[in-house]
Amino acid sequence: MFVTASEQAVWELLRDQLGDDDVLLANVRLTTEAQDHEADLVVVMPGYGVRVLEVKGGSVWYDDGWWQSAGGEHKEIHPVDQARNNKYALRSFAEHQPRWGSRGRVAWAHGVVAPYSSFAEDDAMPDLPRFALHGRGDLAHLATRARQNAYRLDRDQRLTNHDDVEALVDILTGRLARGTRNPNAEAEDRAAEADRLTEQQAMILQVTRLLNRVEVRGGAGSGKTVLALQKAKELQRGRADVPAQRTALLCYSIGLAEYFKREVATWKRREQPAFVGTWEELGRMWGAPPGTREDSEFWEETLPGLMTDLAADLPDGKKYDAVVVDEAQDFADSWWRPLMTALRSEEDGGLFVFADENQRVFSRFGRPPVQLVPLVLDHCLRNTKQVFEAFGPMTPGRMYARGGEGPAVRFVATTPEDALEVADDQVDALLEAGWDPGRVALITSGRRHPVQLEITERHGQEAYWQGYFDDEDVFYGHVLGCKGLERSAVVLCLNEDGSRDRARERLYVGMSRATDQLVVVGDPEMVRAVGGPEVAKRLGI
Helix, strand or coil: CCCCHHHHHHHHHHHHHCCCCCEEEEEEEEECCCCEEEEEEEEEECCCEEEEEEECCCEEEECCCEEEEECCEEEEECHHHHHHHHHHHHHHHHHCCCCCCCCCCECEEEEEECCCCCCCCCCCECCECHHHEECHHHHHHHHHHHHHHHCCCCCCCECCCHHHHHHHHHHHCCCCCCCCCCHHHHHHHHHHHHHHHHHHHCCHHHHCCCCCEEEEEECCCCCHHHHHHHHHHHHHHCCCCCCCCCEEEEECCHHHHHHHHHHHCCCCHHHCCCEEEEHHHHHHHHCCCCCCCCCHHHHHHHHHHHHHHHHHCCCHHHCECEEEECCHHHCCHHHHHHHHHCECCCCCCEEEEEECHHHCCCCCCCCCCCCCEEEEECEECCCCHHHHHHHHHHCCCCCEECCCCCCCCEEEECCCCCHHHHHHHHHHHHHHCCCCHHHEEEEECCCCCHHHHHHHHHHHHHHHHHHHHHCCCCEEEEHHHCCCCCEEEEEEECCCCCCCCCHHHHHHHHHCCEEEEEEEEECHHHHHHHHCHHHHHHCCC
16 A cells, blocks of 8 residues: 555556566565664666665755645655665665575665656756656656666665565565465464454444445455444444344354354343344244255245244344344345344334345345445455455456455366365365465365265264364365355365356355465366456466
8 A cells, every 4th residue: 555646656657667577666664773664665676776766746846955845735855865764774674684695785776756846957966866866757767767777876786686686575575584484374464454454444334323224235355244243233232322222133154154153152242132143043033943945935935924924923022123134145035024024113123234246146036125225345355465356357346455465376277077186185285385274175166075065964064164163174165155254275166067057156255265375276168158258367267
């Protein structure tokens, strides 16, 4: 993220002008005993050296010192001192790192970029040569000037080679030395940042404080589930200006419901919703008979009718002031009637819906029977930029990646028949690379993995999902049951030919379950046909 628009503008110029082997870094931070340093831009170029640039927007000029006028403010600035001090601090830090070894000193230089200010060719400043000052008229050749000038301020030192560049980038970006990388620690760090960003995004709930019927829409990784939990907590707890409301928190997925229950159990009693679970569990609590999810007539006709009658007979103390539904795209039309009937006031009761239409992996379709105020989440927070960019073409509308940098997404080509065996090999590779088993999942899009079938048949669904939340072993799941859930490293096994309905939605859900490392195993032609050419391109197909 850039501090100013001028920094971003200069970064984009250099990005487009630099060569394939050059490296451009932004906002390089370093803390020494003396002070905190932050270099706006650092350019590392094989055959030339290192350039540390300070960027100053607005109107900049020299008059017995450097001055800047921006946003109506006129002040003295010290861009040369900043650039020079940052250069020396970064150079000293790099040279004392084991990764640098005995390479010795290479050419380091500093400069100032004032992209909106003009300077004559013969302008002379006592603290900075003109060739190290880049104004508006120099921008068309900024990369060339950086190459030419990098060694003119440090011409006695040797120029960088490709190995120097690789070492410097590792050091300046804070990468660990080879052989010591811990992917789990990196995943924890990115998860903490995602939590922080999600807390910021929770401000959207303030918009809904005085609204009682809202639909929050957002793609995978946008934090919908966290916001659904937070909304249910706020409704049940109440606020100074909003009384406490008896609330139900629902979803369709058994795994997601189990996650809800575990999270809610950690809250204060007065914050815990009156009901937490699946839509089916709500019906059973009212006295509806159990059924099988394979019986579509019972599931979408008989059971909703029974639940509506049971909801109508509920005493006032057992009804709800508000209902919160996550992954609402899984709900059929007939499922909404018993929920509305269970409200104390069907006309004014609260209904808060969180949904992503692109994750509609079931053939049923449904919408709440009332008007909802739509709010849109357009930032992907939970997935790394690499994972998001892979599934990004399938997201609903325009979304922006804010999940941080991570490892490259990998695609392993195979046939649907061999996909399970190849996927197992990829899980082994992740474990050998240092991933903790509890952070790894193998998710299938076709038939379920034999491990999943064995656990559910021998021990039941409850024990199966217990294994997911224990975070001790590799989790074997299916895209239909994993919405709202995630693992740091995911092997997506495309063990199908893509001819079944909702194949694109299953691909989208499966790819977006990985927060940090994604490995896709499957037939390239199937991915191209189902996900489209852009998804195939981003997977390197």
